[in-house]
Amino acid sequence: MSTETFDRIATIREFLRAAGAGGRSIGLVPTMGALHDGHGTLIEKARKECDVVVVSIYVNPTQFGPDEDHERYPRQAADDEVYCEVRGVDAIFAPSDDQMYPEPLETSVRPGIEARRLCGPFRPGHFEAVLTVVLKLFAITGPDRAYFGDKDFQQRILVARMVRDLDLPVEIVSCPIARESDGLAISSRNRYLKPEEREVASVLNRALRVARQRMADGESDPAVAIEAARTVIDLVPQARIEYLEVVDPERLQPVGTVSGPVRIAGAIWIGETRLIDNLECDSKRKRRRKKKAEG
């Protein structure tokens, strides 16, 4: 069976109404295209769990700031179709801006407190635009499950919160971050990196792992763990830190003392490229495991 591509809201709706008839479950993987192994993980999980898999490909203009990379964001429709085809995707929804925004929106989705930390202050309006377009994609495709990668874990948390708050009839499924062999989180934006930048780009992941280890070893002051991460990044002259934060994994608020599960997340710039990454840390569990190993 081959992947069908739709560029209009009316036709994807018609397709999914027929394909989803009789209670067949629909899985949506929302993407901005330039598909890579991170998306691949999501698609494969959706393929296993759902009767019908639809991948949306839309570089949503409203979620980019005026100085951001909307223009140069990679577009590769033909490659993406092949990528979906070999993974058994049933339908691609790749709408034009005219379909998604026939006129400027008046109504939007206002995100909660979870949008205020981490990437929030550096990308004003970003998460409001993301939640709004995700809600539109949900309304258009009516999925039973939607798949989000943990690289954008703040986005996934905000989407899950929107679903809970607004009673949307969709289950949010997350997948762990797909990584290159040196630890760099796979991202469509990695292709912006020049070869010499790519060589040092894994520093963010290394720094986060150093901080996580500190907390696993018993460091309860997040500032100390963050300082350790900062030191690692500062050794790379091409890297500029945007933020490094330890937050609680639910509300994404800064924690004063590490005493349970937290998330450490960061954004850095390498040249003209912005990279983000994050790790789950559970100090307690790790300490307990360590004790057991020692005992």
Next chain:
Amino acid sequence: MSTETFDRIATIREFLRAAGAGGRSIGLVPTMGALHDGHGTLIEKARKECDVVVVSIYVNPTQFGPDEDHERYPRQAADDEVYCEVRGVDAIFAPSDDQMYPEPLETSVRPGIEARRLCGPFRPGHFEAVLTVVLKLFAITGPDRAYFGDKDFQQRILVARMVRDLDLPVEIVSCPIARESDGLAISSRNRYLKPEEREVASVLNRALRVARQRMADGESDPAVAIEAARTVIDLVPQARIEYLEVVDPERLQPVGTVSGPVRIAGAIWIGETRLIDNLECDSKRKRRRKKKAEG
């Protein structure tokens, strides 16, 4: 067939999934209960147009201001059930606050420019709360059509705008205002009126009709038409004007010159009771009709 009442999200969903199977259409009439002939018009239209009719009854606390009438808003569950039963309603969804707001919401629906005039400035946060709960009700019941009365025409315009902006798969159907014989728009709040207040309560409708007549007669300055309406209301000592406005019927912005269809809307207080009303006005069409009659 009798009306079934549901107070839980999970059970109304289950009922509607079964009732709506095989493409049977679902019509939703969202109400705050205390059902009257205004709701009756909506229910009867839904009954004609849809296979399954569900009436939601929920006095949404978040859309009331701190000084508003949330506490004293009329509640009459038993009467409402009978009202629905005799009109062939299939299901009532009457959730508790715990079902709708198990925790304070973080995510909400931000309304557009249409929320800024008319009732907007006098009820800060009202339309955001209304759109949010309406979106929740849509997400819970998944209606093909939803019915809104024109008494709350600003609400209906905002809901329709939300549906268009967010691609919600529901058709918004409106019904004209149901009125008492003296012209008073029927409202659950009318029962707050003391007998001597009720006697003069139709003044708002009379005032709006005077203004509409002025515009139909060729008055192109909305301020003059509004002044005529104000004069009518000022004759009633118990009445206090909150606003009187002539707006365009799409974006609800004030019009400088009346040259096509407009809406004249107002809110007044009679004692402790706030009344709203509005009329469609089309100066051109009326003038043309008049010319024809004269010619």
